[in-house]
Amino acid sequence: MTFLQPWMFWALPLVLLPVLIHLLNRLRHRPQPWAAMRFLLFATRTSTSQAKLRQFLILLMRVLALLALLFFLARPLAGGWLGWALAPAPDVIVLMLDRSASMQTKLSEGGETRLEQGLRVMVEAARPFEGSSQLVWMDNTGRAPLALTKLSEVEALKLGGPTETAADVPSMLQAALRWLLDNKSGTAEVWLASDMQKSNWRPDDSRWGDLTAQLAGLPQKVRVRILPVLGRSGPNRSVRLEESYRRKRGGKGELAMTLDFLKTEPVAESIPVGVTLNSSRTDVEVALDSQESRWRHAVGLDIRQGRGWGKVEVPADTNPSDNAAYFVYSEDVPLRAAVSAREAISERVLGLAATAFGQATNGAPRLVKPDVAGGWERETLVIWQGALPQGSPSEELRRWVQEGGVVVFFPPGLADTNRFEGIGWGEVQNALEAKPFRVVKWDENQGPLARTDEGSSLPMGNLMILKRQAVVGGGTVLAPFEDGAPFLARQVLGRGEIYFCASLPEPTWSGLAEGPVLVPMLQRLLALGARRLQHDPSVICGEMGVADAGLTWTAVEGAGLDARFRAGVYQSRDRLLAVNRSPLEDDWEAVEGSAAANLLGPDNARLWEGKTSGGAGATQGEIWRFFLAGMLLFLLVEGWLILPGAGPSSAAGSARSIRVEGGGI
Amino acid sequence: MPDRWARWLDPLALGRLSAQPLVSLSAMEGTVSGHHKSPHRGSSVEFAEYRNYAPGDDIRRLDWRVFARTDRFYLKEFEAETNLRCYLVLDASGSMGFTGKGGVNKFDYARRLAAALGYLVVQQGDAAGFSCMGDRAKVEVPPKRHPSHLQLVLEKLDEAEASGETRVVEALHSLADRIRRRALVLVFTDAFFDPEALLSALQHLRYQKHDVVLFQLLDRMELDFQFDRPVRFVDLEGPMSVVTEPGLVRDEYLRQLHGHLDRLSTGCREFKVDYRRVVTDEDYERVLAGYLVDRLRLAGGLM
Numbered sequence: 018m019t020f021l022q023p024w025m026f027w028a029l030p031l032v033l034l035p036v037l038i039h040l041l042n043r044l045r046h047r048p049q050p051w052a053a054m055r056f057l058l059f060a061t062r063t064s065t066s067q068a069k070l071r072q073f074l075i076l077l078m079r080v081l082a083l084l085a086l087l088f089f090l091a092r093p094l095a096g097g098w099l100g101w102a103l104a105p106a107p108d109v110i111v112l113m114l115d116r117s118a119s120m121q122t123k124l125s126e127g128g129e130t131r132l133e134q135g136l137r138v139m140v141e142a143a144r145p146f147e148g149s150s151q152l153v154w155m156d157n158t159g160r161a162p163l164a165l166t167k168l169s170e171v172e173a174l175k176l177g178g179p180t181e182t183a184a185d186v187p188s189m190l191q192a193a194l195r196w197l198l199d200n201k202s203g204t205a206e207v208w209l210a211s212d213m214q215k216s217n218w219r220p221d222d223s224r225w226g227d228l229t230a231q232l233a234g235l236p237q238k239v240r241v242r243i244l245p246v247l248g249r250s251g252p253n254r255s256v257r258l259e260e261s262y263r264r265k266r267g268g269k270g271e272l273a274m275t276l277d278f279l280k281t282e283p284v285a286e287s288i289p290v291g292v293t294l295n296s297s298r299t300d301v302e303v304a305l306d307s308q309e310s311r312w313r314h315a316v317g318l319d320i321r322q323g324r325g326w327g328k329v330e331v332p333a334d335t336n337p338s339d340n341a342a343y344f345v346y347s348e349d350v351p352l353r354a355a356v357s358a359r360e361a362i363s364e365r366v367l368g369l370a371a372t373a374f375g376q377a378t379n380g381a382p383r384l385v386k387p388d389v390a391g392g393w394e395r396e397t398l399v400i401w402q403g404a405l406p407q408g409s410p411s412e413e414l415r416r417w418v419q420e421g422g423v424v425v426f427f428p429p430g431l432a433d434t435n436r437f438e439g440i441g442w443g444e445v446q447n448a449l450e451a452k453p454f455r456v457v458k459w460d461e462n463q464g465p466l467a468r469t470d471e472g473s474s475l476p477m478g479n480l481m482i483l484k485r486q487a488v489v490g491g492g493t494v495l496a497p498f499e500d501g502a503p504f505l506a507r508q509v510l511g512r513g514e515i516y517f518c519a520s521l522p523e524p525t526w527s528g529l530a531e532g533p534v535l536v537p538m539l540q541r542l543l544a545l546g547a548r549r550l551q552h553d554p555s556v557i558c559g560e561m562g563v564a565d566a567g568l569t570w571t572a573v574e575g576a577g578l579d580a581r582f583r584a585g586v587y588q589s590r591d592r593l594l595a596v597n598r599s600p601l602e603d604d605w606e607a608v609e610g611s612a613a614a615n616l617l618g619p620d621n622a623r624l625w626e627g628k629t630s631g632g633a634g635a636t637q638g639e640i641w642r643f644f645l646a647g648m649l650l651f652l653l654v655e656g657w658l659i660l661p662g663a664g665p666s667s668a669a670g671s672a673r674s675i676r677v678e679g680g681g682i
Numbered sequence: 683m684p685d686r687w688a689r690w691l692d693p694l695a696l697g698r699l700s701a702q703p704l705v706s707l708s709a710m711e712g713t714v715s716g717h718h719k720s721p722h723r724g725s726s727v728e729f730a731e732y733r734n735y736a737p738g739d740d741i742r743r744l745d746w747r748v749f750a751r752t753d754r755f756y757l758k759e760f761e762a763e764t765n766l767r768c769y770l771v772l773d774a775s776g777s778m779g780f781t782g783k784g785g786v787n788k789f790d791y792a793r794r795l796a797a798a799l800g801y802l803v804v805q806q807g808d809a810a811g812f813s814c815m816g817d818r819a820k821v822e823v824p825p826k827r828h829p830s831h832l833q834l835v836l837e838k839l840d841e842a843e844a845s846g847e848t849r850v851v852e853a854l855h856s857l858a859d860r861i862r863r864r865a866l867v868l869v870f871t872d873a874f875f876d877p878e879a880l881l882s883a884l885q886h887l888r889y890q891k892h893d894v895v896l897f898q899l900l901d902r903m904e905l906d907f908q909f910d911r912p913v914r915f916v917d918l919e920g921p922m923s924v925v926t927e928p929g930l931v932r933d934e935y936l937r938q939l940h941g942h943l944d945r946l947s948t949g950c951r952e953f954k955v956d957y958r959r960v961v962t963d964e965d966y967e968r969v970l971a972g973y974l975v976d977r978l979r980l981a982g983g984l985m
Contacts, residue, residue, distance in 0.1 A: 040910055041914060042914045043927065045910070045911065045912070046912040046913055046914045046925050047721055047911075047913060047914065048914045048916055048923075049909075049913045049916065050779075050780065050781075050912065050915075050916045050918050051780070051915040051916060051917065051918065052776075052777035052778070052779075052780035052788070052872060052874055052901070052904060052919075053777070053872075053874050053904045053939060054777075054874075054915065054917045054918075054919070054924075055874055055875070055938075055942075056874075056939045057915055057924060057926070057931065057935055058922075058924065059934070059935075059938050060931040060934035060935035060937075061924055063934060072927065072929065085825050103974050134811075157952050181875035182764065240959050306823060466951075476726050494733050524872065542845075589948075661931075
């Protein structure tokens with residue numbers, strides 16, 4: 018049993034008040050001269066246990082009545098048959114189910130998924146209210162609240178099926194409150210079954226405060242009951258496609274993929290990963306050394322081949338919803354760079370390094386002058402050497418980057434006070450002849466300086482840098498010099514990226530012109546910028562745009578899947594679309610049930626009591642009526658006990674029946 | 683009538699009560715003729731004198747021949763009809779000093795009854811004596827017929843004080859031993875002591891052929907025992923006191939009291955003692971009238 022006003026129990030000592038009054042009353046005796054002492058003494062000595070018992074019962078009833086009053090004021094809640102029998106039926110019950118991907122986790126006991134268990138418990142609990150309360154269905158798919166005429170509609174309409182969406186719990190609750198207000202419902206309860214995933218509950222969200230205030234301000238009583246579905250489950254692995262893009266290697270095309278693996282077990286293992294490309298599957302053994310691993314993989318792809326689709330799968334485990342990552346690819350996008358350089362040598366070297374290889378035409382970069390810079394629509398990479406742009410060229414370049422373009426800035430070699438996204442150039446620094454600047458560490462896992470596909474590191478350690486210009490103002494340092502100053506810094510802007518390289522590919526500056534570092538770096542950036550020109554054919558499950566949602570999508574694998582809520586690859590006329598589960602679902606941290614209830618305040622939300630084994634006993638009801646009735650009963654019994662003549666063998670009143678006897682001879 | 687006696691005698695009430703003679707239920711022995719049957723029969727029973735009729739006299743005893751001659755009512759008196767000796771025995775123990783809620787004191791009530799009965803006895807030509815037994819009071823007034831003797835009885839009655847333990851049982855045994863002739867013994871007590879001792883004393887008196895009447899005086903408070911909070915009960919006959927929760931002991935107290943009263947009632951019935959239970963909130967005149975009428979009705983059956 019729990020209480021809505023537990024602080025009332027500070028008054029618990031007050032239940033001893035009748036005992037205290039009784040004891041004080043004994044001290045307040047008055048003297049009475051008495052003749053019939055003979056009988057009084059005998060009665061005092063041999064006062065019957067029944068009389069004492071009656072006195073004790075009177076005190077007990079008073080104490081119990083006070084105790085019941087306290088419990089009544091503390092507003093008790095009870096699960097089990099008690100709560101069920103004594104709680105009044107609310108006018109409206111909103112059945113709210115978290116159908117996010119993580120809810121598909123199979124529980125160790127019973128073989129149900131969290132989703133199935135949550136749904137079952139809620140439906141069983143709602144059954145007794147079918148006739149007395151209006152039942153309303155809500156879930157996290159964005160579907161409008163559905164008033165149920167019968168509970169069987171939940172099954173008939175498949176309302177509780179699995180999805181690969183994420184749940185936005187504050188948003189769901191806001192929708193429920195809106196519905197209750199719009200429909201002017203009376204007392205209402207919102208039953209929310211969820212696996213308490215922190216990323217879904219968003220405990221730091223400011224909307225919780227608004228919800229609490231909203232609930233407090235409602236004219237009717239609305240209470241939220243939270244059913245945490247948190248049974249034990251086995252080990253789980255998940256795969257997520259971080260990136261996939263077409264590229265050319267040695268005259269051949271391929272699809273490069275970056276995949277992230279997560280797993281619950283910390284042990285190192287090797288798992289077979291299935292890579293499907295247009296219905297053709299190959300298995301690849303992947304070593305997972307830690308709980309989080311990144312894996313790069315490339316699949317050969319004919320240059321002439323147009324669009325296609327694929328998926329990457331890990332072996333089946335406790336949660337099937339996170340075992341696959343889907344992707345589609347479109348036609349090959351021609352890569353092209355634009356070079357705007359102040360120095361002729363730099364212009365030439367950078368132009369050569371940024372030439373797109375393996376393309377039939379337009380492989381060479383476009384060379385533009387800074388003063389007429391602009392019109393980058395067809396470029397995937399802009400290389401800028403010289404003073405940072407300002408004014409309208411700067412604004413145009415910023416917009417282009419936000420759309421997905423990549424720009425890399427090389428030093429002007431002169432003082433420059435301009436800034437681009439807060440980053441700019443500092444002073445030019447020369448190294449001592451005997452001690453050139455060296456880059457000792459760099460990000461080899463991702464970015465432009467990552468290892469090659471064969472696993473070889475770029476020869477950054479051999480790079481001799483005699484002159485550099487300091488990068489100031491921020492950005493993520495991908496490769497620092499020995500003294501910590503950045504050689505290469507990155508700043509993300511919208512869908513695109515900005516890079517600052519601290520040295521020039523000129524003999525007086527560095528050995529960058531030799532190529533082993535500069536060429537792969539620029540080629541990678543060139544391919545990276547191609548994303549701007551590719552229509553992103555991947556959406557997050559449950560976040561499909563209005564335009565796409567209006568189309569008819571058919572799953573290329575499996576039948577009857579709804580593209581809005583289920584992950585997979587879908588086709589609509591000549592378009593392909595990959596739908597993947599929300600990245601929020603890969604954050605497995607859960608929020609404590611009590612902490613979740615406190616987000617709405619103890620008066621508004623309670624945890625579902627009892628086991629999720631189901632049945633009506635799982636809900637909690639206010640049972641103050643029971644204690645009010647108890648209090649009245651105790652007072653009635655007490656009143657009966659103190660009545661003259663009450664209780665067994667009382668001789669009260671018989672004195673009046675004594676008649677004046679006489680003549681009795 | 684002196685003021686201090688006026689407390690015990692109410693002329694108006696006595697006037698009303700005088701209509702009923704106080705008769706003995708058993709034969710009395712005496713040297714003077716009276717209303718009461720003698721145990722002696724035969725030659726010793728002869729005419730003594732005529733007496734004027736007084737209202738209340740038995741009309742069967744009128745001499746109709748004298749009435750025919752003189753047009754006046756005369757009663758014949760015979761030596762065989764003796765006068766009555768009445769002993770008024772008053773319990774002067776401390777418990778008799780109890781004053782109830784109505785402000786009525788049991789001892790005063792008993793004195794009022796005794797005084798009225800003494801007056802009635804003397805007024806009808808019988809002898810009244812008085813005995814008062816207590817810690818402080820130990821008074822013995824032998825029974826005499828003279829009206830002046832009643833003054834002495836009333837004086838002693840007025841001087842009596844209720845205190846200490848009861849001596850009434852000793853007084854009754856003493857009376858039983860001392861009284862030679864049959865007499866009417868009226869006992870006024872609350873009888874809050876061993877009923878067996880009292881019944882034994884009453885049995886002793888009955889053994890000596892005395893007509894015994896026991897007036898047991900009780901207060902309504904003693905019978906109801908209604909208190910709403912703890913009380914310190916102070917013993918009227920000693921230094922003892924008891925703090926108790928009346929509600930807790932009430933049932934047992936009443937059970938004990940009723941047992942005691944029942945024992946006295948059955949004991950008196952067994953020994954042919956006239957047992958009169960009197961509650962002090964009743965009007966004493968009605969109590970006396972009831973007693974006199976009962977006596978007359980019972981005596982009628984015997985006469």
